[in-house]
Amino acid sequence: xxxxxxxxxxxxxxxxxPAKVAGTAKYAAEFNVPxxxxxxxxxxxxxxxxxxxxxxxxxxxxxxxxxxxxxxxVPSLAWLDRSYKDDIAPGxxxxxxxxxxxxxxxxxxxxLVVADTFELARYAASVLHVEYEEEAHETELAKHLDExxxxxxxxxxxxxxKSRGNFGKGWQxxxxxxxxxxxxxxxxxxxxxxxxxxxxxxxxxxxxxxxxTQGAFNSQQYxxxxxxxxxDEARVVSKYTGGGFGSGLRPQYQLFLxxxxxxxxxxxxxxxxxRQQMFSFGHRPETLQHVALATAEDGSLTxxxxxxxxxxSQFEDFTENVVGWSGTLYDCxxxxxxxxxxxxxxxxxxxxxxxxxASGSIxxxxxxxxxxxxxxLDPLEFRIRxxxxxxxxxxxxxxxxxxxxxxxxxxxKFGWEKRTAxxxxxxxxxxxxxxxxxxxxxxxxxxxAVAKASLDADGHLTVSxxxxxxxxxxxxxxxxxxxxxxxxxxxxxTFVLGDTELPEAPVQGGSWTAASIGNSVVEACTxxxxxxxxQAQKMDHPAFKDAKIDNVExxxxxxxxxxxxxxAVVLRDLVQASGEPKMEAENSTVLAKLxxxxxxxxxxxxxxxxxxxVKVDPELMTVHVTRVVNAxxxxxxxxxxxxRSQVMGSVVWGISSALMEESVxxxxxxxxxxxxxxxxxxxxxxxxxxxxxxxxxxEDDKVNPLGVKGIGEVGLLGVAAAVTNAIYHATxxxxxxxxxxxxxxx
Amino acid sequence: MSQxxxxxxxxxxxxxAPTQPVSLNINGQAHTLHIAPWTTLLDALREYLDLTGTKKxxxxxxxxxxxxxxxxxxxxxxxxxxxxxxxSRIQTIExxxxxxxxxxxxxxxxxxxxxxxxxxxxxxxxxAQGLINEGKAKNEAxxxxxxxxxxxxxxxxxxxxxxxxxxxxNEGLIMEDKAWSAGATEPEIAPVEPPKK
Numbered sequence: 019x020x021x022x023x024x025x026x027x028x029x030x031x032x033x034x035x036p037a038k039v040a041g042t043a044k045y046a047a048e049f050n051v052p053x054x055x056x057x058x059x060x061x062x063x064x065x066x067x068x069x070x071x072x073x074x075x076x077x078x079x080x081x082x083x084x085x086x087x088x089x090x091x092v093p094s095l096a097w098l099d100r101s102y103k104d105d106i107a108p109g110x111x112x113x114x115x116x117x118x119x120x121x122x123x124x125x126x127x128x129x130l131v132v133a134d135t136f137e138l139a140r141y142a143a144s145v146l147h148v149e150y151e152e153e154a155h156e157t158e159l160a161k162h163l164d165e166x167x168x169x170x171x172x173x174x175x176x177x178x179x180k181s182r183g184n185f186g187k188g189w190q191x192x193x194x195x196x197x198x199x200x201x202x203x204x205x206x207x208x209x210x211x212x213x214x215x216x217x218x219x220x221x222x223x224x225x226x227x228x229x230x231t232q233g234a235f236n237s238q239q240y241x242x243x244x245x246x247x248x249x250d251e252a253r254v255v256s257k258y259t260g261g262g263f264g265s266g267l268r269p270q271y272q273l274f275l276x277x278x279x280x281x282x283x284x285x286x287x288x289x290x291x292x293r294q295q296m297f298s299f300g301h302r303p304e305t306l307q308h309v310a311l312a313t314a315e316d317g318s319l320t321x322x323x324x325x326x327x328x329x330x331s332q333f334e335d336f337t338e339n340v341v342g343w344s345g346t347l348y349d350c351x352x353x354x355x356x357x358x359x360x361x362x363x364x365x366x367x368x369x370x371x372x373x374x375x376a377s378g379s380i381x382x383x384x385x386x387x388x389x390x391x392x393x394x395l396d397p398l399e400f401r402i403r404x405x406x407x408x409x410x411x412x413x414x415x416x417x418x419x420x421x422x423x424x425x426x427x428x429x430x431k432f433g434w435e436k437r438t439a440x441x442x443x444x445x446x447x448x449x450x451x452x453x454x455x456x457x458x459x460x461x462x463x464x465x466x467a468v469a470k471a472s473l474d475a476d477g478h479l480t481v482s483x484x485x486x487x488x489x490x491x492x493x494x495x496x497x498x499x500x501x502x503x504x505x506x507x508x509x510x511x512t513f514v515l516g517d518t519e520l521p522e523a524p525v526q527g528g529s530w531t532a533a534s535i536g537n538s539v540v541e542a543c544t545x546x547x548x549x550x551x552x553q554a555q556k557m558d559h560p561a562f563k564d565a566k567i568d569n570v571e572x573x574x575x576x577x578x579x580x581x582x583x584x585x586a587v588v589l590r591d592l593v594q595a596s597g598e599p600k601m602e603a604e605n606s607t608v609l610a611k612l613x614x615x616x617x618x619x620x621x622x623x624x625x626x627x628x629x630x631x632v633k634v635d636p637e638l639m640t641v642h643v644t645r646v647v648n649a650x651x652x653x654x655x656x657x658x659x660x661x662r663s664q665v666m667g668s669v670v671w672g673i674s675s676a677l678m679e680e681s682v683x684x685x686x687x688x689x690x691x692x693x694x695x696x697x698x699x700x701x702x703x704x705x706x707x708x709x710x711x712x713x714x715x716x717e718d719d720k721v722n723p724l725g726v727k728g729i730g731e732v733g734l735l736g737v738a739a740a741v742t743n744a745i746y747h748a749t750x751x752x753x754x755x756x757x758x759x760x761x762x763x764x
Numbered sequence: 765m766s767q768x769x770x771x772x773x774x775x776x777x778x779x780x781a782p783t784q785p786v787s788l789n790i791n792g793q794a795h796t797l798h799i800a801p802w803t804t805l806l807d808a809l810r811e812y813l814d815l816t817g818t819k820k821x822x823x824x825x826x827x828x829x830x831x832x833x834x835x836x837x838x839x840x841x842x843x844x845x846x847x848x849x850x851x852s853r854i855q856t857i858e859x860x861x862x863x864x865x866x867x868x869x870x871x872x873x874x875x876x877x878x879x880x881x882x883x884x885x886x887x888x889x890x891x892a893q894g895l896i897n898e899g900k901a902k903n904e905a906x907x908x909x910x911x912x913x914x915x916x917x918x919x920x921x922x923x924x925x926x927x928x929x930x931x932x933x934n935e936g937l938i939m940e941d942k943a944w945s946a947g948a949t950e951p952e953i954a955p956v957e958p959p960k961k
Contacts, residue, residue, distance in 0.1 A: 042817065702912035
């Protein structure tokens with residue numbers, strides 16, 4: 019029976035919408051607590067060497083400047099590396115801000131100037147005298163391929179790639195072959211909100227920390243361990259996050275600096291980074307890739323070889339799954355995979371939207387296009403012929419896989435059958451038209467998380483979990499889930515997040531939030547329902563006397579019998595009768611934690627297929643992406659409205675990655691030279707045209723009870739490759755070094 | 765090895781200019797601030813008036829997150845000193861509407877899901893209001909072009925476009941109907957000879 023409160027799967031406006039459009043949603047740098055001091059970071063101009071002198075006296079003499087923090091005056095803090103490791107830290111020795119005179123990367127923070135006003139702190143930082151002894155740095159990946167090594171276990175979530183069969187044999191069996199190198203430069207997340215932490219000093223070491231993060235608990239653990247603070251001394255709050263894309267997965271150095279200054283000066287302190295300084299921490303690593311494919315007469319793949327070498331810092335081994343997907347996405351017996359790292363004098367890379375897969379899919383999906391041409395097959399037909407019905411990499415069946423539907427529905431919507439294969443064979447006036455495609459695969463994962471459901475005597479339900487909403491729609495989908503679970507209208511439900519005083523949740527990343535928090539919300543609501551039923555039974559309500567939880571339902575703000583809806587009791591009355599101000603229940607994470615220990619019985623993934631049209635000016639070689647159809651199979655879609663937006667945003671990211679985005683390193687300085695929003699190119703409104711998002715139906719009762727796979731990342735996969743493939747189709751030019759800027763086509 | 769000096773001692777710090785009273789008319793209200801003359805309008809709003817709806821995304825006039833309306837015209841408030849606006853009427857997102865009484869643009873942004881993280885949103889809305897005030901944009905292509913000073917890293921552009929278009933259509937400001945909506949009409953694709961190599 020359907021109810022008016024069945025919100026799951028319905029397009030629903032964001033519940034945090036009014037706060038965001040009215041400007042009342044407060045981000046980390048917007049908590050104007052009383053007597054606030056401002057910290058401004060001084061960044062190293064050299065990439066390697068050491069600080070030989072800091073002359074802080076003239077700056078300290080300025081009225082209104084409170085302190086200049088540097089390695090010379092930082093108090094004794096935690097000593098062991100593990101105290102500096104956050105939940106997302108890879109293997110190695112994490113960077114410690116202001117720890118020593120040593121410079122390990124360009125724009126490393128070397129000092130924090132704290133003053134009464136932002137203006138004064140900025141000025142004082144600009145005139146701080148610092149001397150360095152510079153050493154030769156190495157920032158060029160191509161020059162250090164020989165030193166590349168296989169990383170160990172890496173960070174959690176990293177799966178060392180597994181080869182299978184015999185690629186050499188497969189290569190020889192093939193009748194058609196392709197082999198090519200692909201590369202892309204470093205990319206920076208550049209969320210719109212600049213990184214900031216406002217630390218409110220509440221006296222006696224007690225801090226309220228408003229942090230820009232994707233995980234309040236991760237930030238809290240980090241500062242607790244380093245500064246020796248108790249859980250009640252370091253509350254981290256992050257109600258709104260102005261974009262993350264992975265950049266907020268690890269605590270960034272402004273958090274350390276703001277807490278340090280606050281504890282030392284016993285004052286409230288805010289530290290905001292500049293847009294330039296946001297190029298001084300984690301980024302998508304520059305990655306060089308090699309792919310070789312071979313096919314038999316019928317177009318079936320006889321061999322796949324995919325090797326990647328990526329940069330990492332001198333002090334941490336950043337690992338991501340770049341090549342593993344190539345052993346899963348297509349059916350092939352002989353797969354040879356390799357992944358290596360090379361250490362450079364840069365900051366440690368960091369997960370960036372669809373980490374690993376975004377990079378790997380660029381190489382694999384362009385290679386698939388090249389192979390299709392070499393084999394004389396349509397790129398879509400070629401993929402269908404190599405469809406994987408069984409995960410050969412994990413040797414497991416798929417819990418569900420509706421990629422065929424993505425191919426079919428995407429191609430139909432796009433009009434793919436009208437494509438003529440020959441490059442340069444389609445035109446619109448004098449413009450060259452190119453149609454290309456690609457696709458990808460992403461993990462459907464779930465992490466243990468706690469949610470609490472609390473019903474008050476007015477009948478208002480508050481559900482809470484210390485997760486984040488980085489624009490993903492978490493506030494909204496959790497409100498939908500909770501409202502449907504308890505049969506309440508959306509207005510009677512509030513979802514609260516982003517606070518370490520709430521039940522513990524993991525960082526928001528990996529596209530796991532909908533599954534992790536969503537299922538926890540369902541469980542918490544189920545437990546609350548059981549309590550409410552018990553209360554009804556206590557009240558001697560005859561209809562519920564022998565009722566079990568399965569015999570009742572929650573609808574219209576009531577608890578009622580499934581068999582006889584007239585037998586009902588208002589939820590509000592149950593709370594009032596309980597004698598307590600509210601009735602509450604939390605889910606348990608015991609089972610979720612056990613699940614993680616058990617070997618998986620199914621391969622659980624989301625998939626997509628993307629079709630792209632470009633129009634290229636034959637003389638100027640300017641490229642416009644005029645149409646994109648992205649068909650996604652990601653299990654149950656909780657809110658088609660916010661989900662569509664996420665996939666649309668992913669398409670914009672893919673176009674950006676294909677045509678614009680790159681952090682350009684000047685190796686003479688070892689620094690990203692386009693470190694601002696004018697020279698780090700991302701699409702603007704005029705660059706983006708029609709984007710069609712299709713969610714194909716995909717039921718999955720194995721992935722998790724809600725059947726949801728997450729859509730924050732999968733939509734990005736294959737987009738950059740599809741754009742590049744479309745450019746080939748339009749122009750006959752195969753560009754393998756992204757982004758495809760005009761100079762590479764002229 | 766070489767020596768690098770970040771700031772030559774020749775440029776010794778000088779005492780910054782003292783604060784001075786600056787009167788601003790913001791959202792119809794008069795405010796008098798005591799700020800240093802180098803304070804930007806953006807920082808004056810955010811740090812001295814707690815009007816944090818106006819966002820800082822780059823501080824260099826590159827992203828548009830700080831867009832406010834000055835005498836009805838959209839400007840990047842990060843590129844403007846507060847002290848130069850004593851005679852201006854300044855309107856910020858807080859002055860366009862409130863959570864309980866949203867402006868048509870604010871409501872359209874919600875209805876079209878024209879944002880995700882929400883950080884560029886006040887700037888986008890102020891910019892859209894400025895665009896409407898200018899009266900130049902008459903179709904989708906022009907709205908896209910003239911909304912291109914506001915970066916949205918979440919990539920909500922198509923939804924921003926449809927939100928702005930809806931408000932403009934309701935106000936009778938659109939001349940052509942879906943004039944340049946790529947894909948609105950079937951593109952004419954004719955097979956031609958491949959280019960000669």
